[in-house]
């Protein structure tokens with residue numbers, strides 16, 4: 001029941017809200033107030049942790065007002081909204097972002113200084129919100145930033161994991177995983193204990209005859225788990241628009257444990273039931289580009305999707321519109337296939353609960369959904385055993401079979417007698433056991449399917465989804481090249497560079513229209529500007545060098561070339577190629593005379609990234625990197641000429657420090673395997689150059705910045721298949737330099753050779769699937785070009801400036817506008833100040 005407070009009175013209350021702070025003094029007052037009341041502490045024992053809490057609370061108060069206003073306006077205007085469904089949102093820290101977005105970081109800096117704190121230390125108190133694995137989750141976070149900054153009415157929907165991605169410790173050169181319990185104090189989330197949804201699992205389906213004589217399905221029995229909403233405000237940059245990220249947490253239905261059982265003495269089972277329910281949102285699966293088909297994962301997917309759809313439908317129904325308007329009011333984007341059950345769930349709601357005809361319902365469903373594919377790797381394509389789906393979601397399996405039936409009927413009409421075609425496109429794989437192919441279901445249930453970079457979007461059309469292009473025609477398939485938010489990845493991560501750019505680009509406008517970076521181009525020739533530019537890069541390297549010293553004890557020379565590869569550890573991303581290259585460089589240096597060595601350019605090879613806990617080979621790679629580092633870093637003959645660093649626990653906040661400090665970054669995946677990559681964009685935007693393969697977005701980065709500003713090497717995607725074939729069926733000769741590297745490892749230079757034998761065998765004896773041997777020579781040659789190029793600092797810095805000037809295309813703002821126009825058909829809605 002809604003409270004019946006007269007409208008004028010509500011409006012008056014609304015106007016009389018407490019004014020939020022707008023300057024340093026106002027900020028200080030708010031901090032003191034929060035320390036002394038909200039936190040119930042005294043200013044006398046206000047430490048950095050308390051100062052962080054109070055600062056966050058002060059900024060949170062500001063966000064809440066804009067947030068409420070935004071939501072009210074969106075409800076009132078009732079325009080079309082976008083819903084971005086993602087199992088991962090890799091948000092990182094929120095405070096710095098909030099301060100910059102509302103334009104009060106300087107006020108906070110001054111205020112905190114008055115109170116005796118350095119703002120960096122306070123920002124550093126915050127625990128990363130790490131509800132994601134890597135690129136896919138970070139893309140979702142960048143998209144939320146752009147959606148809000150561009151004033152689109154948009155909500156994110158995800159899971160509120162109690163444990164985000166694990167923390168990585170390196171112990172004796174090996175990865176050790178530590179749980180990431182991050183919710184101790186999280187001022188950025190708002191529990192909505194009044195927003196709950198009951199989610200059903202298991203049970204059975206029966207048929208009933210309705211009044212009109214038609215039959216309807218009823219899904220009964222099983223168990224109920226409750227979804228509780230937690231909301232996170234998403235502020236836009238330089239706009240009052242503050243969108244919502246709604247994360248669902250699981251709870252036993254009926255609140256806590258079952259008191260009936262409890263009072264009857266059945267304590268264990270009542271507590272066990274509670275724990276089982278809470279397990280659903282307990283932990284993020286730590287796999288990147290891999291699906292392992294675990295029952296709990298499927299439960300997570302349905303739990304989150306069903307709660308989100310219930311919420312979306314409930315909101316739509318408030319507008320009292322007819323179902324024929326649903327797709328005009330609602331666009332839902334599926335971030336990979338993880339939320340594909342949403343297609344089935346919406347069809348179920350329209351059919352079984354709302355009583356629509358199949359065709360009418362299905363038309364609404366397909367107009368509502370869009371599907372983004374992020375990989376062509378077969379091991380990452382989701383498939384669920386039919387038996388598991390049947391057991392967990394019996395009604396959904398029926399609907400999936402019906403969707404498939406109608407789909408295959410239309411295919412049959414278009415391709416009569418082509419049994420193979422039907423087998424290939426079927427949503428059900430007729431294997432033992434039978435599997436539901438989630439990508440097929442996502443394609444059939446969406447009106448648009450997109451890849452995330454040009455090469456990738458072409459590849460899905462010619463390989464994994466080729467048959468669907470035949471069935472639907474090419475227009476259903478499109479490309480939206482990924483982007484990154486320049487607010488976090490330039491303005492926040494690299495404030496000095498951002499300021500220098502602003503000074504040449506007519507202010508901060510480039511942060512909202514990144515194409516304005518092209519105004520920098522003319523300054524690449526300006527020696528004084530280049531000096532300022534280089535000075536900032538150097539300062540960023542000094543900062544990283546200090547961090548390296550702090551956490552590893554190794555001293556690195558900030559004047560050396562910093563060569564960085566930070567990303568999830570994966571054979572396809574080829575950190576093994578990089579470390580083999582480092583060993584080769586070491587051997588070359590060792591073979592030189594002292595005189596010759598003096599002429600060499602010092603290098604620091606920085607690695608970082610997590611291996612999935614069950615990915616044995618990735619863990620071997622981490623071990624080799626650390627083993628190589630511990631030998632080379634102690635070698636006095638080599639000294640500064642080569643250092644090898646593995647930075648533990650790579651995450652968003654560390655990326656914000658690392659990207660601005662790189663001279664060269666490595667994006668060296670086997671051609672055709674990295675759908676896009678997004679850190680490549682971050683590094684170039686921060687004035688670093690790239691060594692990379694012709695893969696993913698590297699290709700478009702090259703197109704934009706020019707071939708002379710990137711170090712490309714290696715075989716092309718179109719040749720990969722033949723090369724693999726040759727390895728397996730022809731003769732596979734391994735590059736002689738690479739053999740020397742293997743020989744050195746096998747001689748025990750980096751510890752027990754046996755530890756690394758599998759990595760070598762993968763190349764020598766198991767078909768070298770990732771083409772390490774094929775690309776090694778051109779990789780090393782290209783590194784020689786890098787060295788040569790770096791010697792001419794004027795030219796190097798010019799290349800960096802020119803590249804940054806040409807990076808406008810890679811803003812996630814451009815990307816979101818493309819989705820809005822080409823897929824969602826939504827318009828921005830400006831919230832008045």
Ligand code: GPW
Pocket residue numbers: 133134135136137139287288289290336373374375380452482674675676677678696
């Ligand atoms: F396998 N990506 C990721 F496609 O980070 F689902 N995790 C994943 O599980 C998958 C993809 C999945 C990444 C891609 O590897 C990367 O190339 C891309 O830039 C990023 O998604 C965002 O599109």
